[in-house]
Amino acid sequence: MTSLLHSLPDDILLLGPGPSNTHPEVYAALGKPTLGHLDPVFIEIMDAIKGQIQELAHTDNELSIPISGTGSAGMEASIVNFVEPGDRVLILVNGVFGTRMVDVAQRLGAEVDALEFEWGTPVIPDQVAEQLMSNRYDLIGVVHAETSTGVRNPLPELAAVIKDSGALFLVDSVTGLGGLPVRLDDWGVDIFYSGTQKCLGCPPGLAPFSASARAVEKLKNRKTKVPNWYLDLSMLVNYWEGAKRAYHHTAPINMLYGLHAALDVVLQEGEEAVVARHQAAHEHLVAGLDPLGLDLFVEEGYRLPMLNAITVPEGVDEAAVRKALRMDHHIEIGAGLGPLAGKIWRIGLMGHNARPEVVDRFLEALRKVLS
């Protein structure tokens, strides 16, 4: 053990935009004995993970697997497999991760329209409907839980608008899954990805992913090979599905143990209970901010329970507050990104951390730092 690992602080509360603190069950899983990527026991775990993703995301999609990279690799896989050069893509943008989708799709030669909404406000379904009246798209993408602003985009309402457009419907729920309801089949979502290090309480490194039969059809009918060997789902399915599993790349075995354990923790508690716990922690935080004279940046009704953007008060050195919380109180919180840098703090209450006692520890520390 190196001196750095030996002296790693073990009491940092991770209340930033993720990673959140890893669940104890997940730490235990990560250290389980490595098996071969074609071992029959490991294949049972792969199958179990597919079932867990289907259960938590409420989908019958056959193609429900973890991508071997972080949430951003999930985004990359979601676009590179289902978009070909010249395809018309609409991205609904109200934060960093919508912006990132635009960048990913443009790099792959798509013709991208970005429908922009003010950061900190939600995507407005009526404006999307209007856009669709005069434009046809092959794919429409949106972020469920915009981690950069704390906004929850209204997925069911957007789904209703997008349903008959003919476009594939792509949803990023890196921060939503395990803290907000996700209903892929009800909402008609065709392509979906998440991340492990938010509400699932697992370290970063994998992206739970799912694609509908319609999306798979598009993949099968591509005119060109997927220009990304590592993330090519048409080959990956031969490793993740069927009686005979064909080697593609060596799966990240121990991280997959961690994800399997993390999904089990969530499903054992039950989705309804997990969602209620995140909501309760959020409300506990909101109630505690008022006495400190602090406001949330996002309008009520569109706030994410697991990512709370607090407006930095005039005259307060926001970076100094974050530093004092980390150094004196062992609490990490997040800064604003892009146009929101310096304007908000981002407080994650994700997974294991969505508990009132965690909120109390944070509020007490914040009170001391601000006083």
Added chain:
Amino acid sequence: MTSLLHSLPDDILLLGPGPSNTHPEVYAALGKPTLGHLDPVFIEIMDAIKGQIQELAHTDNELSIPISGTGSAGMEASIVNFVEPGDRVLILVNGVFGTRMVDVAQRLGAEVDALEFEWGTPVIPDQVAEQLMSNRYDLIGVVHAETSTGVRNPLPELAAVIKDSGALFLVDSVTGLGGLPVRLDDWGVDIFYSGTQKCLGCPPGLAPFSASARAVEKLKNRKTKVPNWYLDLSMLVNYWEGAKRAYHHTAPINMLYGLHAALDVVLQEGEEAVVARHQAAHEHLVAGLDPLGLDLFVEEGYRLPMLNAITVPEGVDEAAVRKALRMDHHIEIGAGLGPLAGKIWRIGLMGHNARPEVVDRFLEALRKVLS
């Protein structure tokens, strides 16, 4: 803990093509407390890993970082960043991983020549020299340790031939690093990647990577954006280098703890000792195969110490032997791939497993299964 994880076998000896058994120090590291990806303590670990990669690969390359994916993501990153559509690429092919390089580069629009050598034999430097007399390339790629065949390609000799060609020199040493000497600067290697699950004794999931100043120059002068946001090194460097670290994607924190510990284990033992230990284990195996009437598939002088291809004798059901080893003796070995399917077994003696007592356990089990 799920029943699957609870009952995971803990005595499987991983003597296939990788993953190898994870080192105990690495298991301990994987379970260390997750920190934020911008935490000052975590940034110290990132810097330490960069130094470890430089030390083990004998390079001063500034850009020496782990890629957030398995070895195949390292291959993808090595090509997508440094090859633009229309670039002329030469791949020296004598196995699955050279073939994979061709596929990756073609998908990205490169004009690829594959110089083919029989599987199980090494790349011949004179033939490469001949090819270079009448052709100019932007990049030349080769696999150091061809895991699919057990062949060690003669890197120093190839380096001498490629040196003045003007091409960037790309080397895959997924299976070599930590078991064979790797001398990036001496050999004039411009782009290099490895994997964690072979001789480093860490679970799969990361790809140690390094690029020379010449390669970085090519990256900086690209005419087009890298068509892969997740692996775009021109952005990744802003997270891995400099005083102010800019968020790109959330690094796989706990896997990086594992890699840091794994590299430390190797460097503490010392590269010379590690290489000698792999060679001794290999020789111990070869000596033990002879009494069993078994031969190695690769000619002496070009055999990989860490990946031993054994010719399956006439009339032996190779799959049944593998199954019996796994089920009755708890030993995993590898099958042949592609044209070598059914013709060879692949015996990995990697990292922690490159020890005479491990070889003895394998030989004893093999003797029983074959008798």
